[in-house]
Amino acid sequence: MANNPTANSSISHRYHPTSGREVPRFAGIKTFFRLPYVDVKEDYDVGLVGVPFDGGASYRPGQRFAPVGVREASSLGRVFHMGRMMAFTQKLKVADVGDVPTVPVDLLKTYERIQTWFGNGLALGKRFIAVGGDHSITLPILREVRKHVGKPVRLIHFDAHLDTYPAAWDCEYHHGSFARHAVEEGLIDAKGSIQIGIRGPLAGGDDLDFVKKHGIRVATVDEIRLRPGLEGFIKSLPDFGDDPVYISFDVDCLDPAYAPGTGTPVPGGLTTFETQQILRALKIKRLVGADVVEINPAYDVSDITQLVGLDVAFELIGLMAESKR
Ligand code: MN
Numbered sequence: 001m002a003n004n005p006t007a008n009s010s011i012s013h014r015y016h017p018t019s020g021r022e023v024p025r026f027a028g029i030k031t032f033f034r035l036p037y038v039d040v041k042e043d044y045d046v047g048l049v050g051v052p053f054d055g056g057a058s059y060r061p062g063q064r065f066a067p068v069g070v071r072e073a074s075s076l077g078r079v080f081h082m083g084r085m086m087a088f089t090q091k092l093k094v095a096d097v098g099d100v101p102t103v104p105v106d107l108l109k110t111y112e113r114i115q116t117w118f119g120n121g122l123a124l125g126k127r128f129i130a131v132g133g134d135h136s137i138t139l140p141i142l143r144e145v146r147k148h149v150g151k152p153v154r155l156i157h158f159d160a161h162l163d164t165y166p167a168a169w170d171c172e173y174h175h176g177s178f179a180r181h182a183v184e185e186g187l188i189d190a191k192g193s194i195q196i197g198i199r200g201p202l203a204g205g206d207d208l209d210f211v212k213k214h215g216i217r218v219a220t221v222d223e224i225r226l227r228p229g230l231e232g233f234i235k236s237l238p239d240f241g242d243d244p245v246y247i248s249f250d251v252d253c254l255d256p257a258y259a260p261g262t263g264t265p266v267p268g269g270l271t272t273f274e275t276q277q278i279l280r281a282l283k284i285k286r287l288v289g290a291d292v293v294e295i296n297p298a299y300d301v302s303d304i305t306q307l308v309g310l311d312v313a314f315e316l317i318g319l320m321a322e323s324k325r
């Protein structure tokens with residue numbers, strides 16, 4: 001898509017969305033936020049990259065269509081954040097860098113491709129926000145982020161699920177086990193990490209043993225909504241200071257009313273407003289990467305979940321704009 005040099009003309013780079021006042025929002029070829037689609041080696045700061053893969057889904061597949069779905073919803077993407085009083089285009093060059101070439105019938109081959117792609121991209125000095133994909137795609141990304149950063153990162157993990165589950169059907173790698181592998185492989189600093197939006201039902205009480213043993217903080221929906229409630233919860237969030245942080249946002253942290261298009265919906269979740277407030281309150285000086293996963297357009301209604309994915313990406317770009325790599 002040709003970008004529009006007249007939009008925000010005071011900022012002289014080419015990474016501006018096509019203006020909806022020049023080209024109607026329903027027109028044109030769809031990219032994330034109507035941003036230029038560029039080669040990974042170009043001179044942007046933050047790349048939005050699709051990871052279309054659902055070979056790790058245990059229940060409802062279809063997350064492979066999320067990058068296309070979020071690009072479709074990007075017709076309504078805008079750049080000015082009212083909470084931050086800032087257009088991300090003033091602080092960052094953001095681009096659509098396309099999709100990682102996945103292997104739809106092979107999870108381990110897909111992991112190799114994701115690692116190669118992110119390894120090369122991170123070596124170029126870029127930061128990325130990945131649009132999944134089921135949650136199994138986060139593990140290979142974290143492996144490369146860990147290598148690049150040189151130490152374990154603090155994980156902020158939005159999810160209904162702990163994703164610390166054991167092997168299933170004799171398979172170690174699936175969308176419910178990325179967080180366990182991330183701890184076991186030394187990719188994340190468990191005691192400095194937090195899981196937000198967790199709720200039952202669980203298969204058994206021992207599902208909580210892993211997070212207890214490793215000291216991961218678990219913030220349940222009850223904690224966020226009732227005791228102490230949203231404001232108290234936000235006040236209790238740590239200041240991440242200069243520590244490297246990675247944010248992984250599984251849309252099923254939201255209630256199915258707010259995100260019906262997902263692989264493993266769980267009733268009783270967060271509202272979009274609550275997750276926006278939490279994302280806006282995070283104090284991070286060094287955000288090294290992020291993803292939004294588990295959007296499943298096949299089960300979406302009126303594009304609700306695809307729009308949420310776009311909105312989460314918008315908040316993540318805002319956090320990237322206020323932090324360095
Ligand atoms: Mn998950």
Ligand code: MN
Pocket residue numbers: 159160161250252253264294
């Ligand atoms: Mn989940």
